[in-house]
Amino acid sequence: MKDAVTRETLIHRLQAALGTGTGAVLSDESDTAGYTEDWRGRYRGEALCVVLPSSTTQVSDIVKLCAAAGVPILPQGGNTSLCGGAVPPTDGPAPVVLNLARMRRVRQVDAANGSMIVEAGCILKTVQDTAAEVGRLYPVSLGAEGSCQIGGTLSTNAGGTSVLRYGNTRENVLGLEVVLADGTVWDGLRALRKDNTGLDLKQLFIGAEGTLGIITAAALKLHPLPTHHALAWFAPRDPAAAQQILGMFQNACGSRLSAFEIMNRHQLDLVLGNVPNRRNPLAGAHDWHVLVELGDTRDAQGLEAVLTQTLGEAIERGLVDDAVVAASEGQRADLWEVRHSVSEANKKAAVGLTTDCAVPVSRVSEFIDAATRAVHAVVPGLDIAVVGHMGDGNVHFIPMFSFAAWAALPDSAAMGDAMRACINDIAARLCGTFSAEHGVGQTGLPLMQRYKAPAELALMRAVKAALDPNQLFNPGRLVP
Incomplete structure (x- = not known):
C-alpha cells in the first residue's frame, strides 16, 4: 500500500x-x-x-x-x-x-419519454416491475433477474431471452453515472435518443466488467409494454429444422417475435430431475425442444392465429414432431419457468463446463453438430447439455461430468481447458465468439489472448491506461 x-x-x-x-x-x-x-x-x-x-x-x-x-x-x-x-x-x-446492493433507488420514471433512471444496485426484476406499473417494458430478461443488479448487467452487457427483439443491454441504455479512477463523478444521465456531441462515452463502460470505472446509476430505455402474448413449446426434428422454423416465424411475425429458445433432451431432463415442480411440456421424449413467444400491445387473437398457422406449416413440412400452445397466462409462466431453471438444475446435477459461444444465426446448427463431434473426440459419449438463444445465435454448449467422474480426473483443469478450447475453436472458425453474454471474467481471460487480434488488445490496453492508469479497478481482468 x-x-x-x-x-x-x-x-x-x-x-x-x-x-x-x-x-x-x-x-x-x-x-x-x-x-x-x-x-x-x-x-x-x-x-x-x-x-x-x-x-x-x-x-x-x-x-x-x-x-x-x-x-x-x-x-x-x-x-x-x-x-x-x-x-x-x-x-x-x-x-x-x-x-452496490444498498444503492437501489429508482430516481425517476418518465413514461412519456420511455426512460427511467435507477441506481446500480437495483435488482433487475424490480426495474422490470417498476416499468410495468406505468405501462412500459424494460426488456432485458434472464434467469437471475430476481437477484442480479442493474450495475452488473451493465458491466457485462448482459443478454438474456429477449435479445432477438430488443437487443443486448447496451441497446437499452441511454446514459450512465460513473465514478472514475480519481474519484471524479461523470454525470452522463441524459435520457436522450439522439445526442451527437462527440464520443458515446457510456459505451466504454458497458461491458467493461468494472475495469474502467464504477457505474453508480443508469438512464434506461423503456419500450411499450406488450399486453398480449402467444407462446408455444414444440419439438423440432433437429437444430437444422429449428433454424428453418425461426426463419418462418421471422417472415410471418416481424418484430412481434420476441423469443426463440432451444434446448436439447439432456438439458430438459436435468431441469425435470433437479428442480421441483417442473414438468415436461410435451408428451413423450424428444431430442430437441424450442420455446417460441410472440408479443404485442393489441390483438391477442391475431397473435395466436399467426403462431398456430406458422407452427401448422412447419408440421406439414415435417419439421416439427409435437407442439403445445400455452392456453393461459399461468401455462405461459410455467413454460418460462422450465427455461429459466437451467442454471439451477445444472449446478445441482453435475459439473457443467459452461460455454457462451455465439455464431451467425445461419450457422447455429452447423456449430452444434461440429461441437458435438469435437467433444466426443475427447471423451466419447460424454453427456452434453445444449441451451441457447437461437434467435440471436448464442448457444450455451455444456459438456457435463458427473461429480464422481470429475473428481476422478487426474487433471480436471486441463480437461476443462481442452473441452472449452475445442468448442470455442469451432465458434471462431464459424466467425463467432467465445463470449456472447456472460462476459470474460476469470474463465475467459486466457481466451482473450487466443482469439482477439493484437490490434484489438492494444486498443483495449490503451483505453485502460487512459482511464485507469494505476490499475485501480478490477486489475488483471478483461485484458490479458
Missing part, C-alpha cells in the same frame, strides 16, 4: 467515510464470505474488506481513499456471474470489494 497505509488504517478510514456502526464496512471473514465466492462455488478469493456504500458520493469517497492507499477495488453487483467475474482473484493483492 502507498504511504505505508496498513489494512487496519484503510478500514478505519473507510468506516469514517461510510459511518461507523452502519454495517457498511465488513472485515471479518465470516461477514465477507458471501462476497468472495461465486454462487456456483467454483471461484473464491480474498478481500481486504467489503464496503457497501449507499450513495454516489460515498462511492467517490471510497475510490479516493483506495487510490491514495494503492489498494485495488473490485466493483460487485449481485454476484451471479457464470465466469467468475465478480469475485476476488486468487493472486495479487486483496482488493476492497465494493458491493
Whole structure:
C-alpha cells in the first residue's frame, strides 16, 4: 500500500467515510464470505474488506481513499456471474470489494419519454416491475433477474431471452453515472435518443466488467409494454429444422417475435430431475425442444392465429414432431419457468463446463453438430447439455461430468481447458465468439489472448491506461 497505509488504517478510514456502526464496512471473514465466492462455488478469493456504500458520493469517497492507499477495488453487483467475474482473484493483492446492493433507488420514471433512471444496485426484476406499473417494458430478461443488479448487467452487457427483439443491454441504455479512477463523478444521465456531441462515452463502460470505472446509476430505455402474448413449446426434428422454423416465424411475425429458445433432451431432463415442480411440456421424449413467444400491445387473437398457422406449416413440412400452445397466462409462466431453471438444475446435477459461444444465426446448427463431434473426440459419449438463444445465435454448449467422474480426473483443469478450447475453436472458425453474454471474467481471460487480434488488445490496453492508469479497478481482468 502507498504511504505505508496498513489494512487496519484503510478500514478505519473507510468506516469514517461510510459511518461507523452502519454495517457498511465488513472485515471479518465470516461477514465477507458471501462476497468472495461465486454462487456456483467454483471461484473464491480474498478481500481486504467489503464496503457497501449507499450513495454516489460515498462511492467517490471510497475510490479516493483506495487510490491514495494503492489498494485495488473490485466493483460487485449481485454476484451471479457464470465466469467468475465478480469475485476476488486468487493472486495479487486483496482488493476492497465494493458491493452496490444498498444503492437501489429508482430516481425517476418518465413514461412519456420511455426512460427511467435507477441506481446500480437495483435488482433487475424490480426495474422490470417498476416499468410495468406505468405501462412500459424494460426488456432485458434472464434467469437471475430476481437477484442480479442493474450495475452488473451493465458491466457485462448482459443478454438474456429477449435479445432477438430488443437487443443486448447496451441497446437499452441511454446514459450512465460513473465514478472514475480519481474519484471524479461523470454525470452522463441524459435520457436522450439522439445526442451527437462527440464520443458515446457510456459505451466504454458497458461491458467493461468494472475495469474502467464504477457505474453508480443508469438512464434506461423503456419500450411499450406488450399486453398480449402467444407462446408455444414444440419439438423440432433437429437444430437444422429449428433454424428453418425461426426463419418462418421471422417472415410471418416481424418484430412481434420476441423469443426463440432451444434446448436439447439432456438439458430438459436435468431441469425435470433437479428442480421441483417442473414438468415436461410435451408428451413423450424428444431430442430437441424450442420455446417460441410472440408479443404485442393489441390483438391477442391475431397473435395466436399467426403462431398456430406458422407452427401448422412447419408440421406439414415435417419439421416439427409435437407442439403445445400455452392456453393461459399461468401455462405461459410455467413454460418460462422450465427455461429459466437451467442454471439451477445444472449446478445441482453435475459439473457443467459452461460455454457462451455465439455464431451467425445461419450457422447455429452447423456449430452444434461440429461441437458435438469435437467433444466426443475427447471423451466419447460424454453427456452434453445444449441451451441457447437461437434467435440471436448464442448457444450455451455444456459438456457435463458427473461429480464422481470429475473428481476422478487426474487433471480436471486441463480437461476443462481442452473441452472449452475445442468448442470455442469451432465458434471462431464459424466467425463467432467465445463470449456472447456472460462476459470474460476469470474463465475467459486466457481466451482473450487466443482469439482477439493484437490490434484489438492494444486498443483495449490503451483505453485502460487512459482511464485507469494505476490499475485501480478490477486489475488483471478483461485484458490479458
